[in-house]
Amino acid sequence: MTVTDTQAPSSHRLTTSKAMVDAIAYEMERDQGVVYLGEDVGPYGGIFGSTGGLLERFGPERVIDTPISESAFIGLGIGAAVEGMRPIVELMFADFMGVCLDQIYNHMAKIHFESGGNVRVPMVLTTAVGGGYSDGAQHSQCLWGTFAHLPGMKVVVPSNPYDAKGLMTSAIRDDNPVVYMFHKGVMGLPWMVKNPRATADVPDDAYEVPIGKAAVVREGSDVTVVTVSLSVHHALDVAEKLADDGISVELLDLRSLVPLDRRAILDSVTKTGRLVVVDEDYLSYGLSGEVAATITDTDPALLQAPVRRVAVPDVPIPYAHALEYAVLPRHDRIEAAIRSVVDA
Amino acid sequence: MEQSVRVELYRTMVLSRAFEDAILREYHADKGPGFDIGKGAVPGEMHLSSGQEPAAAGVCAHLTTDDAVTATHRPHHFAIAHGMDLRKMAAEIFGRETGFGRGRGGHMHLFDPDTHFSCSGIIAEGYPPALGQAFAFRRQGTDRVAVAVTGEGAANQGAFHESLNLAALWQLPVVFVVEDNDWGISVPRSASTAIPSNAERGAAYGMPGERVEDNAVEAVYAAAGRAVERARSGGGPSLIEVHTVRLLGHFEGDAQGYRPELEDVPGRDPIPTYERTLRADGALDDDAVEGIATEATERVEDAISFAKKSAVPDPSTALAYVFA
Numbered sequence: 228m229t230v231t232d233t234q235a236p237s238s239h240r241l242t243t244s245k246a247m248v249d250a251i252a253y254e255m256e257r258d259q260g261v262v263y264l265g266e267d268v269g270p271y272g273g274i275f276g277s278t279g280g281l282l283e284r285f286g287p288e289r290v291i292d293t294p295i296s297e298s299a300f301i302g303l304g305i306g307a308a309v310e311g312m313r314p315i316v317e318l319m320f321a322d323f324m325g326v327c328l329d330q331i332y333n334h335m336a337k338i339h340f341e342s343g344g345n346v347r348v349p350m351v352l353t354t355a356v357g358g359g360y361s362d363g364a365q366h367s368q369c370l371w372g373t374f375a376h377l378p379g380m381k382v383v384v385p386s387n388p389y390d391a392k393g394l395m396t397s398a399i400r401d402d403n404p405v406v407y408m409f410h411k412g413v414m415g416l417p418w419m420v421k422n423p424r425a426t427a428d429v430p431d432d433a434y435e436v437p438i439g440k441a442a443v444v445r446e447g448s449d450v451t452v453v454t455v456s457l458s459v460h461h462a463l464d465v466a467e468k469l470a471d472d473g474i475s476v477e478l479l480d481l482r483s484l485v486p487l488d489r490r491a492i493l494d495s496v497t498k499t500g501r502l503v504v505v506d507e508d509y510l511s512y513g514l515s516g517e518v519a520a521t522i523t524d525t526d527p528a529l530l531q532a533p534v535r536r537v538a539v540p541d542v543p544i545p546y547a548h549a550l551e552y553a554v555l556p557r558h559d560r561i562e563a564a565i566r567s568v569v570d571a
Numbered sequence: 572m573e574q575s576v577r578v579e580l581y582r583t584m585v586l587s588r589a590f591e592d593a594i595l596r597e598y599h600a601d602k603g604p605g606f607d608i609g610k611g612a613v614p615g616e617m618h619l620s621s622g623q624e625p626a627a628a629g630v631c632a633h634l635t636t637d638d639a640v641t642a643t644h645r646p647h648h649f650a651i652a653h654g655m656d657l658r659k660m661a662a663e664i665f666g667r668e669t670g671f672g673r674g675r676g677g678h679m680h681l682f683d684p685d686t687h688f689s690c691s692g693i694i695a696e697g698y699p700p701a702l703g704q705a706f707a708f709r710r711q712g713t714d715r716v717a718v719a720v721t722g723e724g725a726a727n728q729g730a731f732h733e734s735l736n737l738a739a740l741w742q743l744p745v746v747f748v749v750e751d752n753d754w755g756i757s758v759p760r761s762a763s764t765a766i767p768s769n770a771e772r773g774a775a776y777g778m779p780g781e782r783v784e785d786n787a788v789e790a791v792y793a794a795a796g797r798a799v800e801r802a803r804s805g806g807g808p809s810l811i812e813v814h815t816v817r818l819l820g821h822f823e824g825d826a827q828g829y830r831p832e833l834e835d836v837p838g839r840d841p842i843p844t845y846e847r848t849l850r851a852d853g854a855l856d857d858d859a860v861e862g863i864a865t866e867a868t869e870r871v872e873d874a875i876s877f878a879k880k881s882a883v884p885d886p887s888t889a890l891a892y893v894f895a
Contacts, residue, residue: 294736294740296736298729298733299698299734299737301699304703306705306706309689310703314703329730334691337680338682339892339894340893341672341675342676342682342892343670343674343892345672
């Protein structure tokens with residue numbers, strides 16, 4: 228699905244979570260400084276399968292269950308990174324950022340800057356995002372716009388197994404703090420509705436997907452749809468359906484919010500003249516506005532129609548299934564937005 | 572206690588005070604007329620540590636620059652006691668390109684990879700990264716330790732308690748230091764903390780806790796010696812509270828109307844107190860005191876001069892160093 232330059236000779240079908248683990252294991256083999264810390268990452272294997280099998284392979288000295296003390300163990304990751312290790316630290320849900328946000332945005336993200344570039348913080352903060360399974364307002368947010376708004380951390384959001392592995396490899400090897408946000412709906416978990424693209428062929432060897440480079444998931448000529456994560460799959464479903472009606476959708480998976488691949492957005496809209504942004508985060512002050520501004524700041528004349536944004540309309544994610552589906556950017560809303568832009 | 576160690580403690584305190592006196596002078600030099608916090612060669616908030624030198628001198632005397640120190644928004648005495656470069660420190664406080672952070676950090680955000688020194692402008696939040704330094708030191712097979720400092724007000728923050736628990740749970744080589752200067756900005760300790768000594772809190776987390784009264788530098792030295800040795804030898808963390816005094820306001824410009832006993836504060840200055848003790852014991856005489864003072868003044872003036880002569884950062888580089 229992803230446009231990539233190289234394919235390794237040998238591959239296996241993996242879920243997104245197993246592909247993530249594949250990358251972590253490879254990097255742990257390669258670098259003794261890589262450790263994984265977090266809640267339930269040991270024998271449990273991560274609530275969302277982010278560390279399955281790592282404990283058995285690397286032992287409790289490197290795959291470490293922490294107390295429920297996010298400020299302490301995220302800060303611990305920062306200090307360890309400053310002293311030359313490459314820790315990966317898991318915040319179980321992005322929704323929990325409030326209990327440890329100071330460590331994230333005042334420390335992890337600012338130390339390199341405040342030190343005038345003299346101190347590096349090469350750590351990965353992994354966290355689960357997204358709704359769609361009635362987990363309520365405190366366990367279903369994406370919040371990537373919040374992380375991306377605060378300077379000093381890279382923010383990556385894979386949508387599929389191949390990217391999940393390659394972005395994880397890049398994140399671990401990066402000398403900066405990288406927030407790696409995985410949507411529960413793309414992980415291929417055995418206890419959640421299966422997205423058919425949450426399992427795919429993944430090369431066995433290590434490889435990097437560059438952070439900051441969007442993927443053209445589908446080429447098209449009538450309208451550009453820019454999105455990330457689970458919404459990539461919804462948008463792809465819609466694009467395939469609309470093709471039958473003669474609407475040609477070009478679909479961009481940003482893959483990272485920081486850095487943002489503005490060039491790819493501009494190139495695509497230059498070609499299509501129309502833009503729909505799909506974002507499972509809140510509407511206001513977020514990714515969708517940033518992507519739209521990328522066009523208007525550069526050349527509003529590229530647009531033959533107003534930009535349409537499909538996002539969560541500034542309301543906490545409701546619990547009841549019908550209410551939740553009403554606010555999430557799902558197929559019906561994406562299709563309506565694309566049709567309205569094309570008809571404009 | 573060896574006389575040479577006592578003299579070194581005194582020397583460290585005098586150097587710290589000389590630095591702070593110079594910063595005080597430079598800070599206020601161009602703030603008028605009236606008082607504009609953003610004006611002058613040293614702009615912004617300024618939190619001076621005059622009076623709190625015993626905690627820094629007594630603790631850091633047991634450390635080498637391979638050990639880590641994480642200080643607070645009032646960091647200068649620990650930075651100096653830990654052996655940080657005075658020139659780079661002054662330059663950072665003056666916001667110059669030659670400073671520790673090339674002018675990006677300022678006086679609350681000093682980072683020196685050479686001495687593993689850092690500090691945080693957010694109370695208690697320097698504790699968690701110190702855990703990580705201790706964690707790394709142990710993983711790397713060394714006997715290095717991390718020292719983390721807060722004030723007594725910060726001991727009521729969540730990060731303080733999370734950090735003590737985790738350090739004790741994993742037996743990390745950390746020495747937690749609380750400087751109790753009686754005031755969280757304007758709020759007295761009696762209005763913020765339900766127990767008389769934060770050292771008691773060590774028991775809640777399974778680590779020794781020790782409180783040093785009367786800003787006594789030699790008692791700090793002794794307590795820190797036990798704690799550092801315990802950490803180095805794999806015995807895990809300790810908690811030390813030092814009852815100290817903030818001779819100045821919370822920040823420069825603080826009129827301290829909340830502090831009715833202000834007239835008593837200068838009398839609690841630990842440096843002349845310690846000097847009298849050392850003189851009485853024959854460890855110092857007039858010549859030695861003058862020599863130490865002169866050396867401190869010269870080093871500080873050299874640092875201030877270096878800072879003043881250094882270039883201000885080029886505005887065109889304002890976006891640099893967000894990412895490596």
